[in-house]
Amino acid sequence: MQVTDPIADYLTRIRNAQMAGHRIVEIPASKLKQSITEILYDQGYILKYTFEDKDADNKQGLIKIALKYDPVTKSPVIRELVRVSKPGLRRFSGSNNIPRIINGLGIMIISTSRGVMTDKKAREMNVGGELLCYIC
Numbered sequence: 001m002q003v004t005d006p007i008a009d010y011l012t013r014i015r016n017a018q019m020a021g022h023r024i025v026e027i028p029a030s031k032l033k034q035s036i037t038e039i040l041y042d043q044g045y046i047l048k049y050t051f052e053d054k055d056a057d058n059k060q061g062l063i064k065i066a067l068k069y070d071p072v073t074k075s076p077v078i079r080e081l082v083r084v085s086k087p088g089l090r091r092f093s094g095s096n097n098i099p100r101i102i103n104g105l106g107i108m109i110i111s112t113s114r115g116v117m118t119d120k121k122a123r124e125m126n127v128g129g130e131l132l133c134y135i136c
Helices: 006-020 031-042 119-125
Strands: 024-028 046-052 062-067 081-083 107-112 115-118 129-135
Touching: 006 024, 006 031, 006 062, 006 081, 006 129, 031 046, 031 062, 031 107, 031 115, 031 129, 107 119, 115 119
Parallel strands: none
Antiparallel strands: 024 062, 046 062, 081 129, 107 115, 107 129
């Protein structure tokens, strides 16, 4: 089945796995999803991840993500995952107009000409781009 918005599908799979209390979620791989996964890991939103290459059946590769939960309350670390730019309405922003998420406590993931990065890094490098999603 062809998905019209793979990033929204990626975020929804993570959201659904957390609501069901799963520890691991498997997502079809792409380079953009791998970049987003690496950012989530670097920012401390997920425990770990692995990229599995295409197998003999010539299927798409997989990303396995170990979700992170609070040890005391058992609530997910990711409270909110929201898609900003959609296929029907792309959202772009210059480096000086990138919105702050919860006054800097959350992160915005941006696709720029220099790759996929967080809002903080985009401001440091003075580049704008497409606002993919935000996490808090």
